[in-house]
Amino acid sequence: MLLVPYVTGHLSEHFGDDSYGTLKGYERLGGYQAARRALTKMSPDEVIEVVKDSGLQGRGGAGFPTGVKWGFMPKNTDQPKYLVCNADESEPGSFKDRILMERGPHAVLEGILIAAWAMGARTTFIYIRGEYGFPADQMERAVAEAYAAGYLGARAMKSRFDHDVVIQRGAGAYICGEETGLLESLEGKKGQPRKKPPFPAQYGAFGMPTTVNNVETFAHVPHILARGAEWFRSLGTEKSPGTTIFGVSGHVTRPGLYELPLGTPLREIVYEHAGGPPEGRTVKGVIPGGMSMPILPADQLDVPMANEFLRERKTMLGTGGIMVMDDTTCMVRVASVVTYFFRDESCGQCTQCREGTGWLDKIVNRIERGAGVPEDLETLLDVAGKMEGQTICAFADAAAWPVQGLLRHFRGDFEEHIRRKKCPFSGSFEL
Amino acid sequence: MVISAKTRSGIDAEIARYPVKRGAMLPALHLVQKQLGHISPDATRELAEIFELRPAQVMEVVSFYNMFYDTPQPRHHVYVCTNLPCSLRGARMLLKQVESHLGIAAGEATADGRIGLGHEECLGACAYAPMMRVDGTYHEDLDAEKAKRILDSLD
Ligand SMILES: Cc1cc2nc3c(=O)[nH]c(=O)nc-3n(C[C@H](O)[C@H](O)[C@H](O)COP(=O)(O)O)c2cc1C
Numbered sequence: 001m002l003l004v005p006y007v008t009g010h011l012s013e014h015f016g017d018d019s020y021g022t023l024k025g026y027e028r029l030g031g032y033q034a035a036r037r038a039l040t041k042m043s044p045d046e047v048i049e050v051v052k053d054s055g056l057q058g059r060g061g062a063g064f065p066t067g068v069k070w071g072f073m074p075k076n077t078d079q080p081k082y083l084v085c086n087a088d089e090s091e092p093g094s095f096k097d098r099i100l101m102e103r104g105p106h107a108v109l110e111g112i113l114i115a116a117w118a119m120g121a122r123t124t125f126i127y128i129r130g131e132y133g134f135p136a137d138q139m140e141r142a143v144a145e146a147y148a149a150g151y152l153g154a155r156a157m158k159s160r161f162d163h164d165v166v167i168q169r170g171a172g173a174y175i176c177g178e179e180t181g182l183l184e185s186l187e188g189k190k191g192q193p194r195k196k197p198p199f200p201a202q203y204g205a206f207g208m209p210t211t212v213n214n215v216e217t218f219a220h221v222p223h224i225l226a227r228g229a230e231w232f233r234s235l236g237t238e239k240s241p242g243t244t245i246f247g248v249s250g251h252v253t254r255p256g257l258y259e260l261p262l263g264t265p266l267r268e269i270v271y272e273h274a275g276g277p278p279e280g281r282t283v284k285g286v287i288p289g290g291m292s293m294p295i296l297p298a299d300q301l302d303v304p305m306a307n308e309f310l311r312e313r314k315t316m317l318g319t320g321g322i323m324v325m326d327d328t329t330c331m332v333r334v335a336s337v338v339t340y341f342f343r344d345e346s347c348g349q350c351t352q353c354r355e356g357t358g359w360l361d362k363i364v365n366r367i368e369r370g371a372g373v374p375e376d377l378e379t380l381l382d383v384a385g386k387m388e389g390q391t392i393c394a395f396a397d398a399a400a401w402p403v404q405g406l407l408r409h410f411r412g413d414f415e416e417h418i419r420r421k422k423c424p425f426s427g428s429f430e431l
Numbered sequence: 432m433v434i435s436a437k438t439r440s441g442i443d444a445e446i447a448r449y450p451v452k453r454g455a456m457l458p459a460l461h462l463v464q465k466q467l468g469h470i471s472p473d474a475t476r477e478l479a480e481i482f483e484l485r486p487a488q489v490m491e492v493v494s495f496y497n498m499f500y501d502t503p504q505p506r507h508h509v510y511v512c513t514n515l516p517c518s519l520r521g522a523r524m525l526l527k528q529v530e531s532h533l534g535i536a537a538g539e540a541t542a543d544g545r546i547g548l549g550h551e552e553c554l555g556a557c558a559y560a561p562m563m564r565v566d567g568t569y570h571e572d573l574d575a576e577k578a579k580r581i582l583d584s585l586d
Pocket residue numbers: 057058059060061062063064066069086087088089090091174175176177178179180212213214215217393394395398
């Protein structure tokens with residue numbers, strides 16, 4: 001099956017065309033012109049200005065303004081500077097970076113080259129999750145083609161800029177997606193996140209100034225340079241410009257990828273694009289941005305998919321991985337899948353995280369089995385509350401939020417479980 | 432020496448790409464595992480020597496990552512994704528069907544050493560669920576029949 005988006009925009013419009021993945025096909029459609037212009041006709045600062053003006057925000061989950069982040073890199077330094085492409089995509093519900101690398105590896109690479117020029121980075125490390133064998137093969141092939149064409153290496157694109165790209169394959173650890181866990185892993189160590197500060201722009205890969213960006217963030221960059229910041233701002237909302245590739249999964253008739261402007265109402269994505277729930281069912285809840293983001297109940301689906309609106313509803317865009325659950329779904333079971341995942345993936349450095357994820361999982365499973373007591377719900381909220389804002393990285397928050405969200409909107413499911421001492425939803429997905 | 436000359440030259444090529452030797456550790460472990468099927472104690476010692484580390488430092492890395500194995504492995508690894516999007520589309524049922532077809536539980540291997548079965552967290556195929564990863568390959572949009580056919584075709 002050809003995995004291409006159902007609704008496309010500038011990132012994905014050529015994903016149905018196999019040749020787009022090759023250098024020749026990519027260039028035939030205008031590829032590498034933006035990089036050529038940047039490297040030969042624009043100063044690094046001019047490039048950063050355009051990206052700042054575009055309002056592009058990182059697509060790796062935190063939504064930090066990309067141009068601002070690029071501006072943090074020290075300018076007058078003798079140290080080599082590095083760029084890292086975060087292709088560890090492991091947030092459950094997310095699969096856009098995979099498709100970007102499989103179908104459009106040269107667009108990612110062109111974005112990397114432009115970013116490297118803007119920040120004066122000597123080398124880019126692309127860190128790809130170990131399970132992504134085919135996406136990594138595609139990126140490797142694209143890198144080889146770019147070297148052969150003289151677009152990478154010494155005097156890239158006949159400019160005075162030297163740039164190398166190194167691909168590293170990860171080996172199966174969710175926490176390596178957190179940027180400093182990634183840097184540790186890249187250095188050949190356990191992927192345990194670092195204390196911040198110092199931030200990567202001061203002390204990053206191999207101790208050198210480093211910027212980390214997500215795959216999709218890079219893929220937007222050539223389009224922004226080619227068509228201008230104004231054009232990018234004409235898409236999306238005032239505070240969240242541009243498109244993103246939403247991945248829709250779960251109980252919908254057309255699960256898949258949809259590139260749409262930020263601010264598109266969640267309801268439109270779930271019903272009009274992804275076809276809504278199966279015949280005879282209704283939507284019960286939707287996780288809007290990957291497993292770390294709190295769930296929304298069915299009566300809040302009118303929310304536009306942009307952080308300024310999602311935050312008002314105590315959730316976030318995250319990676320844009322939309323998971324839809326219909327009325328057969330038991331939210332206690334959902335919670336048990338969530339807590340199992342976070343307990344399993346905690347790197348164990350921080351007590352609050354290690355112990356907290358263990359407790360959340362234990363209590364949720366007790367409730368699931370029918371052995372819960374009414375006080376368990378307060379204990380869950382108490383444990384989750386103590387995990388927030390206390391740890392080396394945001395993983396602990398990401399583990400606490402979804403449990404808080406489930407209790408905020410579906411407390412009844414938990415109470416029913418405790419009262420009846422069993423799952424009240426006979427048709428729910430099995431565990 | 433258990434690390435072959437070919438693997439060794441691959442490791443050296445990786446080392447040349449990093450500003451610090453140790454940066455090539457994960458690539459080196461992938462190469463060794465490709466050759467030997469797992470990271471044996473002898474391989475660990477040789478890697479430690481190459482990277483100028485203590486064997487315990489190499490072992491620590493091996494044990495941190497799910498995809499590195501420190502014991503001999505079955506010929507094939509089959510992982511069924513059981514994270515939420517896959518579970519919503521029947522992954523747990525599929526896993527049970529695969530377990531009964533192979534006569535083993537997740538976490539076990541067939542007695543002939545042909546297939547090891549496990550469940551895995553989200554593999555980035557959520558819209559094409561349920562799915563399983565067989566060695567390096569994704570099989571998506573599965574049902575029990577398709578899964579059995581794939582399993583039966585493994586050598
Ligand atoms: C637990 C955790 C896991 C993360 N996983 C990823 C990931 O797989 N891919 C990604 O791009 N960012 C991930 N991030 C966010 C990164 O730390 C970082 O913010 C991002 O790569 C920066 O790129 P951007 O500014 O382009 O979004 C993760 C963060 C946390 C706390």
